[in-house]
Amino acid sequence: MNVLLLGGTAEARELARLLHAEGISAVTSLAGAVADLHPPQGTTRVGGFGGADGLAGYLRGQHVDAVIDATHPFAERMSANAADACARTGVPLLRLSRPSWAVHPDAASWHWADSIDQAREVAGGLGERVFLTIGRQSLAEFAYWGDRFVLTRVIDPPDIASPASWTVLRARGPFRIDDELDLLRRYEIDVLVTKDSGGPTDAKLAAASELEVPVVMLRRPAPPDRVRLVTYVADVMVWVKGLRVGVAGQRRRSR
Numbered sequence: 602m603n604v605l606l607l608g609g610t611a612e613a614r615e616l617a618r619l620l621h622a623e624g625i626s627a628v629t630s631l632a633g634a635v636a637d638l639h640p641p642q643g644t645t646r647v648g649g650f651g652g653a654d655g656l657a658g659y660l661r662g663q664h665v666d667a668v669i670d671a672t673h674p675f676a677e678r679m680s681a682n683a684a685d686a687c688a689r690t691g692v693p694l695l696r697l698s699r700p701s702w703a704v705h706p707d708a709a710s711w712h713w714a715d716s717i718d719q720a721r722e723v724a725g726g727l728g729e730r731v732f733l734t735i736g737r738q739s740l741a742e743f744a745y746w747g748d749r750f751v752l753t754r755v756i757d758p759p760d761i762a763s764p765a766s767w768t769v770l771r772a773r774g775p776f777r778i779d780d781e782l783d784l785l786r787r788y789e790i791d792v793l794v795t796k797d798s799g800g801p802t803d804a805k806l807a808a809a810s811e812l813e814v815p816v817v818m819l820r821r822p823a824p825p826d827r828v829r830l831v832t833y834v835a836d837v838m839v840w841v842k843g844l845r846v847g848v849a850g851q852r853r854r855s856r
């Protein structure tokens with residue numbers, strides 16, 4: 602059985618390990634956007650497929666039996682391409698999207714935004730000194746905030762030249778609550794702008810809550826229609842093992 606695992610997340614790395622342990626052949630696909638310090642177990646490929654057409658060609662050419670889309674909840678384009686390519690080729694697809702922070706105990710107190718424009722507008726009215734943790738690629742949409750203090754934290758350097766009033770920290774999580782408290786205090790942050798990446802509770806959210814710093818939370822894009830969705834790695838393994846039985850039976854019959 603050949604599995605294509607669309608990765609770039611901790612969950613995808615964990616799945617690569619579990620699939621390998623089960624003896625299931627899987628290729629992890631990475632966009633190659635960030636330097637990966639922890640390459641996943643097993644075979645990897647790096648770089649885009651060339652849209653849904655390119656991915657459909659890859660699925661046929663590599664005789665892929667199943668696709669697991671374990672990309673980040675905000676990797677909207679890749680997920681849409683996977684849905685399109687799998688629908689066209691008939692390859693089963695499962696989307697793994699970690700639990701949203703919409704169920705976080707503090708969620709009702711946050712300012713939820715449906716778009717980056719809305720997040721910027723709401724945050725602009727909440728305070729002058731902003732802590733911006735929305736990923737490197739979205740920074741450009743905040744760049745006209747050259748008139749205020751912005752602290753941003755990224756893994757790889759931003760693609761844009763950041764305004765002089767910004768401080769760019771380079772760091773990779775997870776972070777400790779004490780360090781996040783220290784950061785918010787040291788830079789006198791009065792609003793946190795982030796996105797609903799989800800998963801284990803994030804230290805910056807706990808720190809913001811403790812210091813009563815308002816949070817602007819960018820809502821997740823909706824997953825593609827008609828794609829089966831699960832939230833935990835264990836559910837993916839159940840699905841894959843079920844498919845493996847079917848694929849093995851099919852191969853026996855076609856011999």
Ligand SMILES: NC(=O)c1ccc[n+]([C@@H]2O[C@H](COP(=O)([O-])OP(=O)(O)OC[C@H]3O[C@@H](n4cnc5c(N)ncnc54)[C@H](OP(=O)(O)O)[C@@H]3O)[C@@H](O)[C@H]2O)c1
Pocket residue numbers: 607608609610630631632634647648649650651652653655656671672673675676677678679680682735736738
């Ligand atoms: N967006 C985030 O906040 C975020 C956070 C952490 C990690 N990541 C990871 O970083 C990667 C890029 O995220 P993004 O938001 O830029 O994605 P995106 O906007 O949905 O994808 C843009 C393009 O990048 C290529 N691509 C994305 N993921 C890929 C993968 N796993 N393997 C091969 N090609 C991929 C595809 O190119 P083609 O059309 O040419 O196939 C896709 O059309 C994803 O793998 C995601 O899991 C994203």
